[in-house]
Amino acid sequence: MITIIRNAQIGPDGDKADVRIENGTISAIGDLGEVAGAHELDGSDAVVVPGFVDLRAHLREPGREEAETIATGSRGAALGGFTAVVAMPNTDPAIDSPGAVRDLRALAEGASCEVVAAAALTVGRAGALLTPMGELAAVGVRIFSDADRTVSDTGLMRRIMEYATGLTAVAGGEPIVLSHHCDDVHLSAGAHMHEGEWSTHLGIRGVPREAETIMLARDIALARKTGCRLHVPHVSAAESVAMIAEAKADGLAITADVTVHHLVFTDADCASFDPVFKVTPPFRTEVDRAALEAGVLDGTIDAIVTDHAPHEPHTKEFPFDEAPPGVIGFETALGALLTDTDVSLGRIVEAMSIVPAQIAGIGERHGRPIAVGQPANLAVVDLDHEWSVDGSAMASRSHNTPWHGRVLRGAVRHTIFEGDVVVDGGEAQR
Amino acid sequence: MKDLLTIDQLGASGIDEIMQAADAMAEVCARPVPKVPALKGRTVASMFFEDSTRTRTSFETAARRLSADVLNFSASSSSVNKGESLRDTVETIEAMGVDAIVVRHRSSGAPQQIARWAKASVINGGDGWHAHPTQSLLDVYTIREEGRRFDGLNIAIVGDISHSRVARSNVAAYRALGANVTVVAPPTLLPPHVETLGASVSHDLDAVLADTDVLYLLRMQRERMDQALVPSLGEYHRAFGLTLDRARTLPASSLIMHPGPMNRGVEISPEVIDDPRVRVLNQVTNGVIVRMAVLYLVLSSAAGGSAP
Structure with a gap:
């Protein structure tokens, strides 16, 4: 099977050309002429970019299939131009053993994108006992995370970090990445939004920035001591961006990501009491939002993630303080970044493909240059296409998008995963 | 509407x-x-x-x-x-x-x-x-019924502002009508950025009493003790309760209000409950x-x- 993308711009700054794909690989780029029997994809007024890579997504399977399955989640990811997503281990059961990793990979066969298993830091994500990190590394796990839970026990976190530094050889030469949610649970207990003017007006208990920064300071100090490879997920506070910049300047092996939605929304959006604006960590102020965006633009923040968090539709009809936090994000990521932020397509390719692919340990397959001989994990994006977001029209089993009803400019036209066209003209093929 | x-x-x-x-x-x-x-x-x-x-x-x-x-x-x-x-x-x-x-x-x-x-x-x-909102409206009606004009009226709201819907709505209502509102509480019972509600802030009830036209006491929830927001109800009463001494400092023309039910001995001393300035039953009516x-x-x- 030969696929040809016709007349597309090659990369954010490239010239127009045709791209020929066969056997999972880019086999030719140029003015290719007619090829008998080839599957043609229209690339006019569109840009070919490496498929996006999401460092943080909740696919819910196994355990909460009524909210999402790997089939529906990966379909949504493909529609959003993602060719790989890192699945957080907060499933039921948690992904905390080699057997659970194998089960997840079996479930992901035939998915619309690569599903990369992250494994838990602690057994059952209970914050008490180390998972068999060595065995997990031996079956290919490169990212460890307790998802939305913090390892509050500082002594345990130190041991996890130390132990991880000994696993580089079994992991194939690259250090194990520890992605740790920074939250001082004593400061955030019972809170449902950012602590600030809006929480005061709305009468909702808030979580102060210090819940994040105190735990981040601890993690940076321990990473400095142990030499572990620390990743800071879904940064939310301006101070955290400054702390990460300082740690990087000191030469620490630290990376960080921010969600698309934290680059767009603030605590003021909670004023409607619509729980679709309830997320963890919470939307903070415009000062924080601007600092996060600046952090993406200057490279302090390495990656942009969706933190795709599906919840059954009725849960967003609970009162704000009873509703679970999180939003879905695959299908809106590109359009939201192009419409609602100053992040350019070039920076999007770096922060939502090249760099996260490297962090996830899949850099030999994803986030590659658009060149002959490279694996064909690609997205073809139309920067000018305007579309109206409808939560219920998405591939996800859940509809909790904060962009519902908004018009976004920028959409994914085609997605090619391992050489197969998984999205053709905006339609999912699997 | x-x-x-x-x-x-x-x-x-x-x-x-x-x-x-x-x-x-x-x-x-x-x-x-x-x-x-x-x-x-x-x-x-x-x-x-x-x-x-x-x-x-x-x-x-x-x-x-x-x-x-x-x-x-x-x-x-x-x-x-x-x-x-x-x-x-x-x-x-x-x-x-x-x-x-x-x-x-x-x-x-x-x-x-x-x-x-x-x-x-x-x-x-x-x-x-x-x-x-209906609590605030009945409170406004009660003050208005006494012939008081809100413009320039000094109203002190005392107690757990942080966890109080009554405080938020009453500050909004009194401010809308032109009154000066002071919220009086220890810092742990004030929400962050409390000044953005439009009220002045005091941690010292004794300092505001003499200039108070309406003293509005909030109910102190006993569960706040578990959260270490105040050390004890006794300490709260001594610092923020309407004691007999404080009632004497309060001007004779002042009104004493409370959304009910009152904690006797916490936000108000038993001997003050029958003070002629208390308007609690008018509020209910x-x-x-x-x-x-x-x-x-x-x-x-x-x-x-x-x-x-």
């Missing part, structure tokens, strides 16, 4: 409109038979997701004096526990045919959510720490009057109501 959700939606003119209507309702309540057919054939549902006998009784009495039918719905357990969403619950009640829903809920914002889903009018009977006015205005803005 389809719904009454917050004081902020009313502004000074909206508050004044309700006060005018309340004057008419006060006249009704003074009759030998305090009942008019204004809302005959209308159904008012009281949906209380949090227990409150006082507020519920006040609303139901108000509805009955206007000849409305009252439908009573209690749900103390959370929606999550029942496996039913808030919206499911509201749609169930609406399907029985109601014209107005009075909502009391533990969760801030629940009445706002319900108002988005319901065709019936929604009246906020108190939500979380967020708002309690006016609660029925003001809620009649609110029900009437909300339901007569839809078709079918006749004048009382």
Whole structure:
């Protein structure tokens, strides 16, 4: 099977050309002429970019299939131009053993994108006992995370970090990445939004920035001591961006990501009491939002993630303080970044493909240059296409998008995963 | 006005409109038979997701004096526990045919959510720490009934501001009418950025008493002790309670108010409860009057109501 993308711009700054794909690989780029029997994809007024890579997504399977399955989640990811997503281990059961990793990979066969298993830091994500990190590394796990839970026990976190530094050889030469949610649970207990003017007006208990920064300071100090490879997920506070910049300047092996939605929304959006604006960590102020965006633009923040968090539709009809936090994000990521932020397509390719692919340990397959001989994990994006977001029209089993009803400019036209066209003209093929 | 959700939606003119209507309702309540057919054939549902006998009784009495039918719905357990969403619950009640829903809920914002889903009018009977507009309106009516002008009036609200819907709504109402409001509490019982509510802040009750025209005491919840917000009720009483000594400092023309129920010996000493400046029972009486006015205005803005 030969696929040809016709007349597309090659990369954010490239010239127009045709791209020929066969056997999972880019086999030719140029003015290719007619090829008998080839599957043609229209690339006019569109840009070919490496498929996006999401460092943080909740696919819910196994355990909460009524909210999402790997089939529906990966379909949504493909529609959003993602060719790989890192699945957080907060499933039921948690992904905390080699057997659970194998089960997840079996479930992901035939998915619309690569599903990369992250494994838990602690057994059952209970914050008490180390998972068999060595065995997990031996079956290919490169990212460890307790998802939305913090390892509050500082002594345990130190041991996890130390132990991880000994696993580089079994992991194939690259250090194990520890992605740790920074939250001082004593400061955030019972809170449902950012602590600030809006929480005061709305009468909702808030979580102060210090819940994040105190735990981040601890993690940076321990990473400095142990030499572990620390990743800071879904940064939310301006101070955290400054702390990460300082740690990087000191030469620490630290990376960080921010969600698309934290680059767009603030605590003021909670004023409607619509729980679709309830997320963890919470939307903070415009000062924080601007600092996060600046952090993406200057490279302090390495990656942009969706933190795709599906919840059954009725849960967003609970009162704000009873509703679970999180939003879905695959299908809106590109359009939201192009419409609602100053992040350019070039920076999007770096922060939502090249760099996260490297962090996830899949850099030999994803986030590659658009060149002959490279694996064909690609997205073809139309920067000018305007579309109206409808939560219920998405591939996800859940509809909790904060962009519902908004018009976004920028959409994914085609997605090619391992050489197969998984999205053709905006339609999912699997 | 389809719904009454917050004081902020009313502004000074909206508050004044309700006060005018309340004057008419006060006249009704003074009759030998305090009942008019204004809302005959209308159904008012009281949906209380949090227990409150006082507020519920006040609303139901108000509805009955206007000849409305009252439908009573209690749900103390959370929606999550029942496996039913808030919206499911509201749609169930609406399907029985109601014209107005009075909502009391533990969760801030629940009445706002319900108002988005319901065709019936929604009246906020108190939500979380967020708002309690009818309490504020009855408090405004009580102060106004004494012939006080709000412009320049000094009102001190004392107690747990942080967790109080009454405090938030009352600051909004008094500020809208031009009063000077001071909130008095230890820092642990004040929300962050409290100054953005529009009130001055004090941690020293003794320093504000002499200039206070209305002293508004909030109920101190005993559960706050568990959260280390104040060391003990005794220490709170000594620092922020209305003791006999403090009552002597308070000007003779001042009013003492409390949304009830009062904790004797905590926010007020037993020997002060019968002080002639206390207006707690007037507040209760006016609660029925003001809620009649609110029900009437909300339901007569839809078709079918006749004048009382």
